[in-house]
Amino acid sequence: MISVALFNNKGGVGKTxxxxHLAHMLQRLGHxxxxxDLDxxxxxxxxFLDEDELSEVWHESEQSDWPLLEHQQKLLFRVDGxxxxxxxxxxxxxGLGDVLLSDPVTITDGLxxxxxxxxxxxxxxxxxxAWPNSLIGDHAALRTTTAFYxxxxxxxxxVKADIALIDVGPNLGAINRAALLAADTVLMPLAADLFSLRGLRNLGPALxxxxxxxxxNVLQHVPEDIAAPAGTMTPLGYVVMQPKMRLDRPVKAYQRWLDRVPAVFANAVVEHALDDEKSYEIATLRNYQSLMPLAHDARRPMFDLRSADGALGSTQSLVQRCYQDFEALSEKLLQRLHDIPPAR
Known part of the structure; x- marks a missing residue:
């Protein structure tokens, strides 16, 4: 299994x-x-989960004398345990023990x-x-730091997974440090704005x-009975999440920042001069804001929306384009994963 953390130091770029959608599309492609969710x-x-399932997995469900309907029983069965x-x-x-392991929730076959x-x-x-104590080989600290991994x-x-996709919050705190160290690779969603550029400049040196x-300083102290990540965090590249165009902001206002992203990514994240023959941009995804409310109500990916979900006329054409975009993105991501050298 290879793991991919999706991370940007700036929030609101469409990371989740x-x-x-990548999780659903990769599953659709046979993985x-x-x-x-480490955010x-x-x-x-x-x-992924509706309110009833969330209340069950978070142990917030209320005891009731009313029997569950059949469809409710089926839904809650997948989060049981x-x-x-x-x-x-x-x-x-x-301070009572080590990480408590359990089965993940089955969303669908293969996911x-x-x-x-x-x-x-x-x-x-x-x-x-735990971080400073990990540097001196304290076993309790090492168990804490490697818990996510x-x-x-x-x-x-x-579940015999091929790929793990890790959703990480938008900051450089201790939780995200442990989450990113647990990842083999890092994929960075970006918006076309100044804040994403600033985020890249902070993110690269931190990684x-x-x-x-x-x-x-740490791996040499990890005992054999504690599984620890290699700490590679290989940058795979970035995905530009196209913003919703505003009438008061011309297209050129977005393009000026997009034009600067390749060089900033190469210098700040990969730490070498930009090679014109190698693009770190994996894809640019258009804005599908009109599909989001429908997808939320239907509880399915945007590219799976049907006419019964309200995707009618021109909206159905947008659904088909959304499928094609995420299929192409997933295939490029798989190729990047295939090309990265093994961790040493």
Whole structure:
């Protein structure tokens, strides 16, 4: 299994939407996909699961004397016995043991989810305190720092996943450091604005520092009984998420930032001069804002919308184009994954 973290230091660029649709499309292309929600906001989990399922997996369901309808029983069956990321690390947070492993949630045949939880934010301080102690080989600290990696590794083995897609929050805090260290590769969704460029300039040095510290100062201290990531975090490239055009902002206002992205990505993230023969842009996705409400109500990917979901006339043509765009993006992503050298 190879893992891909989708990350940008700036929020609001469509990262979770991209993760959700990539997971469905990769599954459609015949791959066994594990989606992992390591963003405490848990938006990816909310995209996959309805409110009843969320209340069950978060143990917020109310006891009722009313019997569940048959379709409700089928829905809740797939989350029965599955824990969240927060419940998995709870023994570590309370100082009572190691990561608690469980089966991921089955979304459909070939697609699974490790659910997120707002309670995961409480793990931030524990991870922050564990980082300096990991540098001196403290075993408890190493178990804390590698908890996400071992959770993803176990979930992937349980379902025999080919690819793990990890949704990560938009910051450079301790949770994201542990989440990104757990990933083999990193894919960066970008918007056409100044904030994405600033995010790239911050993100690149942070990834390099974390990689260097982990591989030179930490891995040598990890005992054999603790599975630890290689800390490669190989940058795969970026996906431009096209914004909704505003009448008060001309197209040139977006293009000026887009034109600067390749050089900034090459210098700040990959850390070498831009090679004209190698493009780090994997795709530019058009804005599908008109499809989002329909997809949300239908609880399905935008490219799966049908006429019964309200995708009529010209909207159906947009659905077909959306399918083609995500299919092409997924195939390019798979090619990038195939081309990266193995971790040493």
């Amino acid at each position: 939407t991209l993760t959700y 066994r996909v594990l989606a992992v 405490p906001q848990s938006n990816l989990t909310a995209a 599955s824990g969240t990321v927060a419940s998995a690390v709870e023994p570590i947070m309370r 699974w989810l490790v659910p997120g939880d707002l309670n995961l934010s409480a793990f931030e301080d524990k991870l922050s305190a 071992r959770l993803i590794l176990d979930a992937g083995r349980r 390099r520092d974390w990689r260097r510290i982990w591989r030179t």
